[in-house]
Amino acid sequence: MVGGRTSAYVFVVLLCCLSCGTVASVRPLGQGRKAVSFSFGGPVTSVYDVDVPVPYSVIRLTYGLSKDTDLHFGVHPTMSLLANAGIDIGLSKHLTTESGLRPALCLGASLYGFCHINEFSSARVYPGISLIGSYAFFRSHNLLYFGAHALMQFTAPYVILAPLVGTEVPLGEKFAINAEALWYAPTEASKDRVVDYTLRPFDHGAAGFAAGVSYVF
Amino acid sequence: MNMRNRVLLAVCVVIACTRVLSLDDFLFDPTTIDEYLRPEDFDPEWETRFIIHDSLIEPVTLVSMGNTIYGFFVRGNPDSALHNQVSILYFHGKDENINRYWARIEYLWEMGFNVFIFDYQGYGKSEGSPSGEALFSDGAEALHYLRSRADIDESRIVLYGWSIGTFVTTYCAADVMHPAAVILESAPASITALLRDSALLNLTGSYVADADFDNEKRVGDIACPLLMMHGRADDFIVFDRHVPLVWDAAHEPKDSLWVEGAGHDDIPFVLGTAYHQAVIDFITVHVLQ
Numbered sequence: 001m002v003g004g005r006t007s008a009y010v011f012v013v014l015l016c017c018l019s020c021g022t023v024a025s026v027r028p029l030g031q032g033r034k035a036v037s038f039s040f041g042g043p044v045t046s047v048y049d050v051d052v053p054v055p056y057s058v059i060r061l062t063y064g065l066s067k068d069t070d071l072h073f074g075v076h077p078t079m080s081l082l083a084n085a086g087i088d089i090g091l092s093k094h095l096t097t098e099s100g101l102r103p104a105l106c107l108g109a110s111l112y113g114f115c116h117i118n119e120f121s122s123a124r125v126y127p128g129i130s131l132i133g134s135y136a137f138f139r140s141h142n143l144l145y146f147g148a149h150a151l152m153q154f155t156a157p158y159v160i161l162a163p164l165v166g167t168e169v170p171l172g173e174k175f176a177i178n179a180e181a182l183w184y185a186p187t188e189a190s191k192d193r194v195v196d197y198t199l200r201p202f203d204h205g206a207a208g209f210a211a212g213v214s215y216v217f
Numbered sequence: 218m219n220m221r222n223r224v225l226l227a228v229c230v231v232i233a234c235t236r237v238l239s240l241d242d243f244l245f246d247p248t249t250i251d252e253y254l255r256p257e258d259f260d261p262e263w264e265t266r267f268i269i270h271d272s273l274i275e276p277v278t279l280v281s282m283g284n285t286i287y288g289f290f291v292r293g294n295p296d297s298a299l300h301n302q303v304s305i306l307y308f309h310g311k312d313e314n315i316n317r318y319w320a321r322i323e324y325l326w327e328m329g330f331n332v333f334i335f336d337y338q339g340y341g342k343s344e345g346s347p348s349g350e351a352l353f354s355d356g357a358e359a360l361h362y363l364r365s366r367a368d369i370d371e372s373r374i375v376l377y378g379w380s381i382g383t384f385v386t387t388y389c390a391a392d393v394m395h396p397a398a399v400i401l402e403s404a405p406a407s408i409t410a411l412l413r414d415s416a417l418l419n420l421t422g423s424y425v426a427d428a429d430f431d432n433e434k435r436v437g438d439i440a441c442p443l444l445m446m447h448g449r450a451d452d453f454i455v456f457d458r459h460v461p462l463v464w465d466a467a468h469e470p471k472d473s474l475w476v477e478g479a480g481h482d483d484i485p486f487v488l489g490t491a492y493h494q495a496v497i498d499f500i501t502v503h504v505l506q
Contacts, residue, residue, distance in 0.1 A: 079424075082240065082424065082425060084424050114420065114424070116421070116423045116424055118423070119421070119423045121421075122420070122421040122423050122424065124418070124419065124420060126418070151418075153418060153419050154419070155419040157417055160417055160418070185417055188417060191452075
């Protein structure tokens with residue numbers, strides 16, 4: 001710890017839990033349909049003197065319970081690599097369809113669970129909600145979306161926000177790719193932290209990026 | 218293979234990959250060397266400053282977890298009134314090796330204290346690799362060695378840790394032997410505190426590291442006087458996020474030295490003679506009287 005903070009503190013990977021990859025659902029999947037997605041990304045930090053988004057990853061399965069409600073379940077490989085179990089499960093309810101200037105709105109509620117495999121007392125559960133608005137563009141094939149995640153816990157900071165803006169681009173009938181820019185924890189001062197976040201808008205939180213690919217069955 | 222099986226395969230791969238990474242290695246930043254140098258050999262500025270005579274520096278080798286570790290026992294300044302009355306076991310920080318820490322050793326030596334400094338496994342010439350277990354083992358072996366010396370007073374051993382070395386200090390003081398006193402400089406509260414500092418979530422340190430580094434937990438088991446020093450301007454181990462956790466858990470008697478304008482690395486140098494006086498006063502009151 002001589003010499004102050006260091007890129008070696010890749011503890012930052014866990015900050016990515018705030019968003020857990022790209023958003024679970026932007027538009028309804030459709031009743032009975034299934035999809036699988038892989039996403040990765042996180043706040044930008046200097047790792048061995050290279051500024052990169054930390055590659056926090058999520059594999060997520062989504063199932064259309066009804067025409068406007070999706071169920072999703074995710075596993076977190078990056079956490080697994082560190083001997084931790086990480087999962088999330090939740091519902092996404094599509095509240096409105098797009099009409100004129102009014103975006104389509106999707107309200108998500110999830111539970112995130114983490115536990116070190118050798119220490120059951122380390123188990124943590126965090127409720128999270130998200131509100132995502134979206135517009136279709138370019139012949140209605142592509143989506144531009146925006147909104148925020150909010151993760152909650154029983155110690156300060158009690159609510160950790162992550163505003164985001166992203167786009168979803170279909171690749172053929174089955175595949176789509178997502179790209180998001182996020183501002184992790186904008187309400188928290190990020191100067192003088194153990195991790196040296198590279199992008200700190202107004203010295204609060206950390207900016208980052210996430211990307212994902214999904215396949216609809 | 219259909220898509221469903223591919224998904225199952227991917228999940229199995231994730232599970233199979235469990236435990237392949239540990240961030241413990243990132244806690245340490247050692248530099249290995251073939252030979253230890255005198256400070257003036259690698260830092261010209263030292264030429265007129267380093268004043269410990271060679272005859273007072275005794276190379277020491279120990280064995281920890283089957284690996285040879287290297288250190289130096291430095292006999293205290295013969296001109297000091299406190300000469301040879303107290304022996305300090307010094308646990309250095311996470312970077313480089315002993316070569317980096319001679320300035321700090323010299324300060325303590327000037328006060329008259331004997332100082333034993335050693336390199337953890339994987340640092341300097343010491344064999345092996347650093348880990349939480351290795352640092353604790355190295356610290357315990359160093360303490361056993363110091364206690365075994367016939368030419369020092371075993372009841373007047375003081376443990377002094379800086380930064381990551383404070384984790385070893387509290388481990389030795391709480392779990393190996395109660396020393397005469399403990400000095401913690403720029404002490405992180407725990408791996409958990411470091412993690413929460415960066416991740417904001419109330420996760421435990423075990424999520425990212427196997428090392429059981431926890432000053433907040435162990436300081437409560439220390440049954441001897443404690444001096445804590447911390448820089449108010451420490452932008453790494455930030456005062457408000459670490460010091461209260463350790464300080465509140467520590468028992469009396471305990472003294473504090475919160476240094477305005479000092480960062481993580483420079484408390485002795487910012488304080489200058491005041492550092493000398495603070496250490497001497499603490500040891501005089503709590504060890505010598």
